[in-house]
Amino acid sequence: MSIATLSSPGTIGVGLVGSGFMGRAHAQAFRAVGGLFDLPLRPRLSMLADTTMDGATRAAASLGFEHACDDWRELVADPNVDLVAITTPNALHAPIALAALAAGKHVYCEKPLSVTLDEATRMCAAARAAGTVTAVGFNYLANPMLQVAREIVASGEIGEITFYRGIHAEDFMADPAAPFSWRCRPDQAGGALADIGSHALSMARFLLGDVERVFASLDTIHHRRPDPARPGTMLPVTIDDSAHMLLRFHDRPLTAHVCTTWLASGRDMQLGFEIAGTRGGLSFSQERFNELRLYRAGEAPGRSGFRTLHAGPAHGDYGAFCPAPGHQIGFGDLKTIEVARLLGAIAGHGTPIVDFDSAAMIAALSDAARRSSLEERWISLP
Amino acid sequence: MSIATLSSPGTIGVGLVGSGFMGRAHAQAFRAVGGLFDLPLRPRLSMLADTTMDGATRAAASLGFEHACDDWRELVADPNVDLVAITTPNALHAPIALAALAAGKHVYCEKPLSVTLDEATRMCAAARAAGTVTAVGFNYLANPMLQVAREIVASGEIGEITFYRGIHAEDFMADPAAPFSWRCRPDQAGGALADIGSHALSMARFLLGDVERVFASLDTIHHRRPDPARPGTMLPVTIDDSAHMLLRFHDRPLTAHVCTTWLASGRDMQLGFEIAGTRGGLSFSQERFNELRLYRAGEAPGRSGFRTLHAGPAHGDYGAFCPAPGHQIGFGDLKTIEVARLLGAIAGHGTPIVDFDSAAMIAALSDAARRSSLEERWISLP
Amino acid sequence: MSIATLSSPGTIGVGLVGSGFMGRAHAQAFRAVGGLFDLPLRPRLSMLADTTMDGATRAAASLGFEHACDDWRELVADPNVDLVAITTPNALHAPIALAALAAGKHVYCEKPLSVTLDEATRMCAAARAAGTVTAVGFNYLANPMLQVAREIVASGEIGEITFYRGIHAEDFMADPAAPFSWRCRPDQAGGALADIGSHALSMARFLLGDVERVFASLDTIHHRRPDPARPGTMLPVTIDDSAHMLLRFHDRPLTAHVCTTWLASGRDMQLGFEIAGTRGGLSFSQERFNELRLYRAGEAPGRSGFRTLHAGPAHGDYGAFCPAPGHQIGFGDLKTIEVARLLGAIAGHGTPIVDFDSAAMIAALSDAARRSSLEERWISLP
């Protein structure tokens, strides 16, 4: 049970910082969650902060928040705000979260947790000191089919795990003429590994547990990108376009491969994995995230093969959305599940899907991968 | 522009009858729509009616309605209710809709429109008399990928349409021991054709236009089902388990095939079609409804093949949910699009995806199919 | 056991008429079969006939035949020829087969059996009179995965069959500018139904048994095609571009749908079916003919789904080609299996996959479908 005291019994005041795509996704999830999940706490959309008063006011009206402001410090200080949701540019994650934790708030932060590992470490310490609940928005892990995959792995249903191959590939930087942006800046948590590879790493960790050692090779394929501010000129790029990582785990015999690239022309969400066990296998891609492919050894001769499971009420939180299989959930619903798990944890039931500590381990793993690539050697995780 | 006057400018009072799965889906859509779509009208969740006061009160609290009642007549009569959403058992659709229209309300009714064709005809007449906006919840037609499919067909992008094969197959009655239920009763719009085949028919009509003639064969495969009220005894079944229909259209040279069954073991949502045109083709299944497969003739030798389009901002209303492709929308989002189109129509912009007249034509088509099967001849639609 | 006497014990002299694609496919199958199957009879490639001596001689040399001739009558009369394989234009099937049967030969004829139903009837009578073995090349039925499908249906492994939907769609006539050819001529067994629809019909019959009644709608979509002999002029087309058939079977409760079209842009071999039973289902497409999708009811909750079987030694004749799964067989291998079954039957073991009688029933079914379409009524098969 969290030790924080809520502003009103039975409800929790939500303060949202940012109203871009992710801000709106948070807001929609907080609005939807009460009608779908039977929660001990109902969110009250208390305050929305953005960079201008005008923008904040319009967003608050559109998204159903009671108040708006143009300074996140005001939001953090507001006694009606019990939970601070952070959807700002990455560099602001740490300052806002640290302030919110210092004020005794629960914090729900978009990934990445921070832009430096040092910040992440301080955020975890602050969370421990505050004793409040934290969550980081890794989105895809909230998928009921992934919950099932994790249970299948953990229960031994497919035997001992012997092989893993994971990926997150997209194509939004595939064109060498794609302009330089914050995604190309190391001080903004740029690079394919931090931006999308962290999803593939979090998925591997979600399924297989803590990583012990990593070997990596990060590639900068396009060393220059057009400067959008000065047409005709180029800016140098030093961050990674792709990364390959070999991972070894505590108490598992295998080496796993996890890779990422934002150069994969034609891919818009190839986030997935293949797992083999001694008695079966699993295969998943976010491209069809309402499906999970399962193989089980031991079928009659001529009758074995991967079966395609369709999401249904037998799978984790799917039943909160529909009592029948085959209807499918969407990305917004993944955020709603993430929020439901967070609110449950605040009320003392269960844990968030990814908290600050877990997110910091992903950050540490990315950091070790970067060092491994530079030093061309295996790096042990602490 | 609708001639109805709303209870308050800029908002529209919603009254929801029923709070089962579909009732909740409506409520969630009304709550979500304002944060996603830039609408001239914002829904106000005014009143929820259910069969008991206790159930209605709890549902209203959970779903965010201001008031609850246990008599839909009260809801229909409430001046704060501008739009009546009907998610009751099928036999109540007509009485509630007729009362709501008589009271000058807009009406949003779940499919099927009614349990008899006669009722449907009266509902259409009442809607014309009321001059309000009507919509019927065919759900799947709200899919952005279907909007794209319709545009591709209509624009001639794949040439003249020469072939169509459609289906809606599920398996919830595949087991002969599945008990007798309202779905087995003709007076409740039972039977596979009315229950799910209507989706396949509406899809064919959505894509190809009005049907001129139909030939059909309806199969009752399981003539008895267990009586759930009296264990050990069976009830006779007369409705159809499967239906095959051949359709001819105004101004199209082809005969289309549309079929339905609820006996298709292993299928939970095989609602789809294959279309061929003189210069290309389309293929779709609701099992993967964020995808559309497109073929276009005229590619370089050795480079032609069906391509798999993933839903993205270039496709209809997808962009309201996410600015990037690959994130996918869910069933709930389809209802939100349906509601957005309805609210737009009420505000004078565009039309609902399916209105009472369109739904009545689907009902007339089902009715003609039933007659064709009995009389073993082609039946012309009026 | 066949009553025919072979020219030499242990071998069988093969005479091949025609050396186009199908002639070569026959020759390759006869050459390959001995190295793959343990047969009581080994084929001896005795004589090849074609329309010119020059062409026949070159083909005989390339394909390994001992003799060549330019008159099929000479081939039929040759005492070294025990088995006559017919791969000529369709109109010659009947004359050659009748002559060969009159000479006491076994006959292996490409589909269609003949260009008129009357011819087919006479060919069946002649075969009965000759007492030799006949086979017709329906190719796709030789697939080990179809053998498995048939066993699954027949054994009740997926319960009682309640639903069937079959198709053969290709696109080689999709372009309205595709020229008039023999395929457009009724006297050459032209039209999509005879040309490719017969495969879909044979598959339905292979799996479900004899058809009792048929209702059909045949569409001529393109009523004129360019005359290749006179550029700029068009020839009228009367044969069908597409056909939809509803089928009812002896001792089965369902109505099946089987359709065909050669207008399906983007499809080069969509020959397949979906079957539902009370305890499972099957799905197959020749586009991936080394696979069969199987669903079985009764799995643990959350673990059910269609499984994809890959062809392997547990499936019918696959093991003749490879002792390991996953290697896949090709179209040529299907012909080799067809030939192996034919040679086995000649040696007294088993039956050909499709004999003249079966092929004649397919022809009768197509004929009934044509009549049904004209008369707009159900037609009973004899």
Added chain:
Amino acid sequence: MSIATLSSPGTIGVGLVGSGFMGRAHAQAFRAVGGLFDLPLRPRLSMLADTTMDGATRAAASLGFEHACDDWRELVADPNVDLVAITTPNALHAPIALAALAAGKHVYCEKPLSVTLDEATRMCAAARAAGTVTAVGFNYLANPMLQVAREIVASGEIGEITFYRGIHAEDFMADPAAPFSWRCRPDQAGGALADIGSHALSMARFLLGDVERVFASLDTIHHRRPDPARPGTMLPVTIDDSAHMLLRFHDRPLTAHVCTTWLASGRDMQLGFEIAGTRGGLSFSQERFNELRLYRAGEAPGRSGFRTLHAGPAHGDYGAFCPAPGHQIGFGDLKTIEVARLLGAIAGHGTPIVDFDSAAMIAALSDAARRSSLEERWISLP
């Protein structure tokens, strides 16, 4: 043009060593090739050698060889044998090939080339000294769709290549109770990397060219396997069950990942790759080897997606088998293409798909991977 003199002009005498699955596959390919390809040289099946005279005689009869013997040395010495095909256990590859080359024969050897890198080096030297043509049976590279993939990569059709991920996964050793066999013995070229990983490596090299550096991690997951000779006892296993390799290439900016495992439960032929380029992408799996998935950038908005190409006459050697698309080739046909390319090379046209030098480079790469895994560092190829 090869400098070897053939035993008879226009034909080439084939001597086959071994008559297991691969021996038969060779024999069938040599028998089939003449009827499919228009070759300057026709194979004459001259002699078959196996370990016993009885077995050799039966195999020769079944496969159509003129002579049989029980000593490969006799076959190598026979003046009627121009080409020696080696399908023995791996340890015999080198001795037979070296003897055949010393006798001035052309040599066609199954993979792996040898069991040690040293042998491979000597075999390449002997081939250069003999001046005859050599080929190694990597099977899958003969696929027309791979030929197309290579052309697409080489021509720049999908831009500069920026990402590659390859795999060969099967499951025949997935069960820890699978017995110890020659595949577990280092002196028999055992281990997943040598056995099947070599296919994934050869594919990467086929598509991207020579490898410059490799980093690898080889996993021995199951350290003991049952001794089939002594029930109840176990033998220690030291070879690899899985291997992950990172590869860097001459003149390419990317790091590629290639992995292999024979523990992948449910996989019988997951040999494939994903390639990204700046203007497109490719994806392939041997599980559906008559397909290639191609993405090309630059399509109209909302119309882009991976397209599935089906093998057809526009793709490499497919047309030798069938003039129409959609019919598909099988594993045996891949061997026939491999043989056609070999015979062409012997006649002075083109080159074999993989010769001894290329196979030796794959062996060197595997060897470097093994060292890299032990020494935990990048290894440069010579």
